[in-house]
Structures are given as C-alpha cells and as structure tokens.
Amino acid sequence: MTDAPIHDDGATGTAAPDEADGGEVTMVLWRGDATGGAFTEYVLPAVEGEVVLDVIHRVQATHAPDLACRWNCKAGKCGSCSAEINGKPALMCMTRMSELPEGEDVVVAPLKTFPVIRDLVTDVSYNYEVAKRIPPFNPRAKTEDEVEAGGYRMAQIDVERSQEFRKCIECFLCQDVCHVIRDHEENKTSFAGPRFFARSAELEMHPLDVTDRRAILQKEQGLGKCNITKCCTEVCPEHIKITDNAIIPLKERVVDAQYDPVAWLGRKIRRRTKGTVEQAAATSPATGPAAVQPEDHPPAHGIPTALELDEVDEVDELDELDDGPMVSVAAEPTGAPMGQAGDTPPEAPSPADG
Ligand code: SF4
Ligand code: SF4
Ligand code: FES
Numbered sequence: 001m002t003d004a005p006i007h008d009d010g011a012t013g014t015a016a017p018d019e020a021d022g023g024e025v026t027m028v029l030w031r032g033d034a035t036g037g038a039f040t041e042y043v044l045p046a047v048e049g050e051v052v053l054d055v056i057h058r059v060q061a062t063h064a065p066d067l068a069c070r071w072n073c074k075a076g077k078c079g080s081c082s083a084e085i086n087g088k089p090a091l092m093c094m095t096r097m098s099e100l101p102e103g104e105d106v107v108v109a110p111l112k113t114f115p116v117i118r119d120l121v122t123d124v125s126y127n128y129e130v131a132k133r134i135p136p137f138n139p140r141a142k143t144e145d146e147v148e149a150g151g152y153r154m155a156q157i158d159v160e161r162s163q164e165f166r167k168c169i170e171c172f173l174c175q176d177v178c179h180v181i182r183d184h185e186e187n188k189t190s191f192a193g194p195r196f197f198a199r200s201a202e203l204e205m206h207p208l209d210v211t212d213r214r215a216i217l218q219k220e221q222g223l224g225k226c227n228i229t230k231c232c233t234e235v236c237p238e239h240i241k242i243t244d245n246a247i248i249p250l251k252e253r254v255v256d257a258q259y260d261p262v263a264w265l266g267r268k269i270r271r272r273t274k275g276t277v278e279q280a281a282a283t284s285p286a287t288g289p290a291a292v293q294p295e296d297h298p299p300a301h302g303i304p305t306a307l308e309l310d311e312v313d314e315v316d317e318l319d320e321l322d323d324g325p326m327v328s329v330a331a332e333p334t335g336a337p338m339g340q341a342g343d344t345p346p347e348a349p350s351p352a353d354g
Contacts, residue, residue, distance in 0.1 A: 025097065027055055028107040029067065033118045039107070040064075046097070052108065053081055053092040056120075068119035076237055079171035083120050084109045089173040089235045111176040124172050130192050134199055135216065139208040158207045164245060165202035167238040168195060174232035174242055180225045191222035194232035194242045201246035204253065214257045217250055226251075 027042045042059045053071055060067050072078040074093045081092040086100060086107050100106055114122035139152070146152055174194040181187050192200070200217060203209050217223040230243045240246075 025055060026105045027059055028105045029056070029059065029064075029120070030109040031064075031067070031119050032116065034116055037116070037119075039109075041105070048098075050097050051093055052083075052085055052090075052095045052097060052100075052106065055097060055106070056092060056108070068117070068121045070121045077169055079169035082111055082171045082173050082176065084111060084176075089176045091171060091173070091237050094237060111172070113176045113178075113182045114172075124175075126188055127170070127172050127175060127193070127195065130196050131199070133220070134192075134196060135203070135211045135213055137203055137206065137209055138211040140210045152208055154207055158205070161205050161245075162202045164240055165198045167240055168198060169238060170195065171237060173235045173237065177231045177235050178226075179229070179231070180222070187222065187225065190220070191225050192217075192220075194226070194247065196221065197223065197226070197250060198240060198242050198246040201250050204250065214250075214254045218254050218258075223247070223250055223254060 023046045024043050025046045027044065028039050029042065031037050031040045042063050044055060044058055044062065047054070047058075053069075053074060056067070056069050060069075069081065069083075069092070071081040071093060073080070076091055076094040079091075082089065083092050084090075085092065085095050087109075089111065092108070097106070108120060110116050110120050111122045111124075114124050114126060117123050142152060172195060176182065178194055180191050181193060197217075200213050200221070203211070204213055226247055228243055228247065232242045233240070233244070236242060
C-alpha cells in the first residue's frame with residue numbers, strides 16, 4: 001500500500017509532467033517503525049549525476065525532515081547506508097540513479113533480515129553478537145629466528161589470501177540476502193552467516209593462527225546450512241568471493257576433518273597442526289579466552305551469551321557427528337517474514353532471495 005505521492009512543492013496528487021530540467025523521479029520509500037508502516041511516494045525533479053542517497057537527502061530536505069536513514073561516508077566504505085533498492089540489497093551511496101530503469105519508480109526499503117528501528121534504519125546488532133562468538137586471531141609463538149629478526153615471516157600469497165576478506169566493510173548486505181536467516185528467523189541462533197564465514201576463513205587460512213575452528217563452524221555456526229547459492233557473493237560491494245574463496249574452502253576443511261581417513265588417523269595419534277579452541281585461546285598472547293567467551297553481555301536475538309566451548313572442545317567431535325551430507329538444503333520457509341509488522345517492504349525479486 002502506498003500513500004498519495006508528495007511533490008516537490010509539498011502538494012499531493014498525480015505526478016506532474018516532465019519539466020524542462022529533464023523530468024522527475026518518483027521515490028517510493030518505506031516509512032514506519034517496528035509496529036508497522038507503509039510505502040510513501042515522493043516526486044522530485046531529476047538531477048543528473050545523483051546516487052540514491054543524494055535523492056534520499058533531497059527528500060529529507062524538501063519533503064520529510066523526519067525520514068530516518070543511516071549513512072556516514074558516502075563513498076562506499078563505512079557500510080552504513082545498506083538498503084533494498086528495487087528489491088535488491090545495495091549501498092544507497094553507490095547506486096547511481098542512472099543505473100536504475102529510466103522512468104520507473106525507485107523503491108527503497110529497509111533490510112528485510114533485520115528488525116526495523118525506523119524508516120530505512122534497521123537494528124543490525126545480530127551481526128555484532130555473532131562477531132563476538134568468532135574465536136579471535138591466535139598466533140603461534142615466534143621461533144628463535146623470528147624473535148631475532150623482530151617479527152613473523154609470511155609468504156605473500158598467504159598475506160593476499162587473508163586480505164581479500166579484510167576488505168569487508170560490514171555492510172551486512174550478504175547477511176541480508178542469505179535465505180538461511182532472511183526467511184528463517186529461528187536460524188539466527190545457529191547460523192553465523194556469510195560475513196562471518198568470511199571472517200572465520202580469514203583466520204583459518206592464516207598461516208600463523210593455531211586455533212582450529214572446524215568443530216565450531218560445523219556445530220555452532222551452521223556452515224552446513226549454507227547451500228552455496230552464491231547470492232551473498234553477488235551483492236558484496238567489495239566483490240569478495242565469499243562463496244568460492246571462504247565458504248567452499250571451509251566446507252572442504254570440515255569434510256576433511258570428518259571423512260578423510262588420513263586426517264582421521266592423524267588426529268587419533270595426536271599429530272595435529274592446530275590446537276583446540278580452548279587450548280589456543282588459553283595461550284593466546286593477543287586476547288585469551290575472555291574474548292572467546294564474553295561475559296555480562298545482554299542476550300540479543302536469542303543468541304547465547306557465551307560460546308559453549310566445553311561442548312566443542314575437541315576437533316575429534318567431528319568424528320561423532322552424524323554422517324549426513326555436509327551441504328544441506330534449507331527447509332522450505334515455514335514462518336512469517338521477519339523484521340517488520342504491518343505493511344512490510346516488498347519481497348525482493350529473485351536476485352535478493354538467496
Ligand atoms: S551461498 Fe547462499 S546460503 Fe550460503 S551463505 Fe551465501 S547466501 Fe547464504
Ligand atoms: S562480505 Fe561483502 S557484503 Fe558481506 S558485510 Fe562484508 S562487504 Fe558487506
Ligand atoms: S554512506 Fe558509507 S557506505 Fe554508503
């Protein structure tokens with residue numbers, strides 16, 4: 001449902017014909033809060049060279065000073081201005097008006113996967129709760145040679161492998177598009193999401209890190225729920241190959257731990273190259289176990305406040321997991337879409353639906 005369009009002069013009614021300045025643009029923006037809302041049309045003069053965020057700012061300046069939107073850098077680097085533009089998760093500051101279908105309304109809605117605070121602003125704290133549960137970087141002790149040389153030595157290829165994931169601006173567009181949590185609120189307690197698989201991959205592939213995260217990825221972070229649809233990769237504004245370079249290698253590592261007979265034998269005779277999460281965290285010079293198990297943190301989105309590491313204390317537990325397929329296909333959506341009540345933003349077209 002949309003309200004009557006509001007024109008640049010504040011009047012409501014049918015859009016005026018094109019002006020000599022090149023025409024008009026109709027912005028259809030979701031307005032409301034956690035209790036519900038609706039789409040409202042705003043008709044403005046078209047201005048060459050603008051991005052969607054520019055037009056949102058003009059709506060604020062000329063029509064709706066109380067319109068809420070989050071932004072900061074206007075350069076695609078802070079990750080604040082994420083929204084769903086014509087049904088596709090994107091940064092408002094990096095989406096040129098000229099790239100959108102000419103003459104058609106521009107529909108801007110808040111991220112569907114997260115609860116609305118107001119208008120285009122959502123509560124993304126789910127992601128920060130998940131981030132706290134990622135076992136932190138835990139480098140091995142320096143060798144004598146490295147102590148003498150004054151630091152670790154790493155091959156350039158290893159540096160580059162991690163740096164791809166360090167480009168993440170935490171816009172959470174990948175989290176928004178992933179159907180595992182987009183369509184299943186209940187999965188938020190057991191699924192880390194693509195941004196955090198990329199973070200775990202960065203740490204797992206780091207040649208200095210000594211923590212083994214495979215059991216946690218399998219048991220706590222729901223890696224098996226990802227069915228490699230690649231939607232997260234498609235929306236990433238930093239062009240991080242989340243699926244190919246993070247998720248699939250992580251799945252391979254978990255499968256190796258569970259099914260590879262050589263790896264199995266190695267574990268049995270305790271010839272591991274990485275320690276358990278607890279062992280590594282206890283000896284970490286950087287952070288220690290407190291960073292793995294945050295205390296006194298209020299629960300959010302039903303996520304446990306502390307990672308139950310006691311239950312995941314051995315990578316050998318992977319041997320005890322069910323012999324089911326590592327890549328599981330998520331069940332058909334069963335619940336109502338999460339995020340908003342009342343007149344919710346529209347279902348995104350296929351590119352946005354994981
Ligand atoms: S590949 Fe698909 S299912 Fe897997 S994390 Fe990305 S969006 Fe989610
Ligand atoms: S991985 Fe890409 S899409 Fe996901 S939060 Fe980082 S920058 Fe955004
Ligand atoms: S305003 Fe910073 S990414 Fe858009």
